[in-house]
Amino acid sequence: MDNKDNTSVKEVEKVKEKKKKTSERCYHCNKKLKMIHFTCRCNHKFCIVHQNPHSHNCEFNNKKICQEAIKMNNPQTIHQKVVKIQ
Numbered sequence: 001m002d003n004k005d006n007t008s009v010k011e012v013e014k015v016k017e018k019k020k021k022t023s024e025r026c027y028h029c030n031k032k033l034k035m036i037h038f039t040c041r042c043n044h045k046f047c048i049v050h051q052n053p054h055s056h057n058c059e060f061n062n063k064k065i066c067q068e069a070i071k072m073n074n075p076q077t078i079h080q081k082v083v084k085i086q
């Protein structure tokens with residue numbers, strides 16, 4: 001058993017080692033990623049739980065992109081208050 005009063009240096013070394021050995025981590029929950037991880041369109045890596053853009057408040061907002069796409073496709077309809085869909 002180690003003497004608990006002499007932990008400081010050893011602990012620091014341990015932390016350094018840990019930091020050095022950075023395996024991939026989930027960008028959202030910081031959980032270590034093992035074999036399976038996902039890279040989102042926002043270019044961050046996520047665990048299984050947070051792979052879904054909704055689960056990590058994805059910067060790469062799907063809705064925004066949809067809106068942009070709509071704007072690009074129908075620049076004129078934006079100015080109309082009501083767009084009737086038949």
Ligand SMILES: [Zn+2]
Nearest residue numbers: 026029047050
């Ligand atoms: Zn996660």
Ligand SMILES: [Zn+2]
Nearest residue numbers: 040042058059
């Ligand atoms: Zn994302």
